[in-house]
Amino acid sequence: EDEKKRFIERGSHKGKGIAVFTSGGDSQGMNAAVRAVVRMGMYLGCKVFFIKEGYQGMVDGCENIVEATWASVSSIIHKGGTLIGSARCAEFREQAGRLKAARNLVEKGITNLVVIGGDGSLTGANLFKQEWPELLQILLKQGKISQEQADKCKYLYIAGLVGSIDNDFCGTDMTIGTDSALHRIIEAIDAIVSTAYSHQRTFIMEVMGRHCGYLAVVTALCGEADYVFIPESPPPEDWPDKLCHNAGQRLNIIIIAEGAIDRNGQPITSEKVKQVVVDRLKQDTRITVLGHVQRGGNASAFDRLLACRMGAEAVMALMEATPETEACVISLDGNQAVRLPLMECVKRTQAVAKAMADREFELAVKLRGSRGVYFIFNCFSQITPMKWSDVTGWVAQGGALLGTKRSLATNKLPQIAARLREFQIQAILIIGGFEAYQAGLQFYENRAEFPEFCIPLCVIPSTISNNVPGTEFSLGCDTAVNEITEICDRIRQSAQGTKRRVFVIETMGGYCGYLATIAGLAGGADAAYIFEEKFSIKDLQQDVYHMAAKMSEGVQRGLILRSVM
Numbered sequence: 001e002d003e004k005k006r007f008i009e010r011g012s013h014k015g016k017g018i019a020v021f022t023s024g025g026d027s028q029g030m031n032a033a034v035r036a037v038v039r040m041g042m043y044l045g046c047k048v049f050f051i052k053e054g055y056q057g058m059v060d061g062c063e064n065i066v067e068a069t070w071a072s073v074s075s076i077i078h079k080g081g082t083l084i085g086s087a088r089c090a091e092f093r094e095q096a097g098r099l100k101a102a103r104n105l106v107e108k109g110i111t112n113l114v115v116i117g118g119d120g121s122l123t124g125a126n127l128f129k130q131e132w133p134e135l136l137q138i139l140l141k142q143g144k145i146s147q148e149q150a151d152k153c154k155y156l157y158i159a160g161l162v163g164s165i166d167n168d169f170c171g172t173d174m175t176i177g178t179d180s181a182l183h184r185i186i187e188a189i190d191a192i193v194s195t196a197y198s199h200q201r202t203f204i205m206e207v208m209g210r211h212c213g214y215l216a217v218v219t220a221l222c223g224e225a226d227y228v229f230i231p232e233s234p235p236p237e238d239w240p241d242k243l244c245h246n247a248g249q250r251l252n253i254i255i256i257a258e259g260a261i262d263r264n265g266q267p268i269t270s271e272k273v274k275q276v277v278v279d280r281l282k283q284d285t286r287i288t289v290l291g292h293v294q295r296g297g298n299a300s301a302f303d304r305l306l307a308c309r310m311g312a313e314a315v316m317a318l319m320e321a322t323p324e325t326e327a328c329v330i331s332l333d334g335n336q337a338v339r340l341p342l343m344e345c346v347k348r349t350q351a352v353a354k355a356m357a358d359r360e361f362e363l364a365v366k367l368r369g370s371r372g373v374y375f376i377f378n379c380f381s382q383i384t385p386m387k388w389s390d391v392t393g394w395v396a397q398g399g400a401l402l403g404t405k406r407s408l409a410t411n412k413l414p415q416i417a418a419r420l421r422e423f424q425i426q427a428i429l430i431i432g433g434f435e436a437y438q439a440g441l442q443f444y445e446n447r448a449e450f451p452e453f454c455i456p457l458c459v460i461p462s463t464i465s466n467n468v469p470g471t472e473f474s475l476g477c478d479t480a481v482n483e484i485t486e487i488c489d490r491i492r493q494s495a496q497g498t499k500r501r502v503f504v505i506e507t508m509g510g511y512c513g514y515l516a517t518i519a520g521l522a523g524g525a526d527a528a529y530i531f532e533e534k535f536s537i538k539d540l541q542q543d544v545y546h547m548a549a550k551m552s553e554g555v556q557r558g559l560i561l562r563s564v565m
């Protein structure tokens, strides 16, 4: 029954008109979102349009509003920026501009809009929806649309997606583009960290975020920074003392959000911080401002998936809307795509900016909401005490520097208990996949025999296959998906020159199809064959037909993922 409910039938919303546009600043993942809207809309039988150049294209009409085809969004899932263009449009802020826009939409029978942009763009869309009946009346009176058209397009439905690298929108855990920006930043910080540790040098890195410190905070965590400055939570007045608390101290990495301020609302610039470090610690100090590099490049696997899921959900929200439904924004809430009232989220976002302007920083942090969890962990295999500095630089390194084993210690429990006693270990944190769960369970089940195991036991799920219970993501799976996705990109590129070729990529995963399915989505594959979904020769045949149809329409390559048992 549930399965039936989840299945959305092809062609179930025939004839409805949807348009998608991108507005405000661009971000990676916008193209993936546009693609998802087009394909989901077409799957449902809608007529889907692109509006080029954001609201400007909507106001100008003509060749700016074009019908999309399945192939028109082929091979764009990975691309940064927005291929349908974005703009800021002063005309749309005035009713005269919105009248023109309304007329252009009515002419094409478009009554559903997916807007991809920041809080400004979403606010504009909401206003447009509210004003829609009035705009139709005016156009009717002016004789610019017919009564029939007005009746057909009586209601305007809006669904918003937030595209922003800053992660500055309240209501969603992640905005489209943030994860890709973090990829760019982390590549840069890894490069800088290696040189910073080699010299007596302080590196100050400035990342984007005029009103939001998310990128800076995550960068600081991932780059093992010594200090981070963000707008929402300015440092105490005596920050120069706190920053350089003892002479001869070595500062390596300092991260600054571009909008960092002090408690008086004055900017804390990279130059200012540099001056403090140079004056007090006499250290050679260099500034790196990352700038637009952060917005550039391919979208990460996470952003592509986020955009795919949100684009599809936006279309479903529009199809299910009734005249009473408020404009909604599609948000990510703990890995679930949810629909939230658009204006409520916009208002909360604007309240953060106001709180910062009023220097009510605690309120700003509260309004921003909590995101992410921070761990400090400590582990052992052969037992050696660890010092703070022993793990310096580990954060960026793949693999397990402590070493790892697949086998359980079934017949070594007495020795392990003895070692725990010897080293007076009072808690164990196990990082690993299913074996780690089993190891934890084994300790637990043997507590009666070995009181040494009567200590807190905790497992951090960590496996690239993402096949362990109790968590949406295990450590490593996102990195693995990115690797596979990049390989899909490269294969796609190599296939550009050749014609009529299908590539099959085998992924790890065994009985868990996560890697194949998710990388298949992010890599824009045609199909993913996995253990959990039984398929027969009929399904393969169906996919071959699909591939042939696709090739006859001009797309000359196919990509299939297969999870290897």
Ligand code: ATP
Binding pocket: 023, 024, 025, 026, 055, 087, 088, 089, 090, 091, 092, 093, 094, 117, 118, 119, 120, 121, 122, 123, 124, 125, 127, 164
């Ligand atoms: P970013 O976060 O990248 O700045 P944004 O969507 O907030 O993105 P804005 O420049 O604020 O960017 O808005 C983009 C466009 O949306 C504006 O140029 C304008 O056309 C439209 N818009 C914004 N606010 C309104 C509004 N209050 N009324 C009508 N239109 C608006």
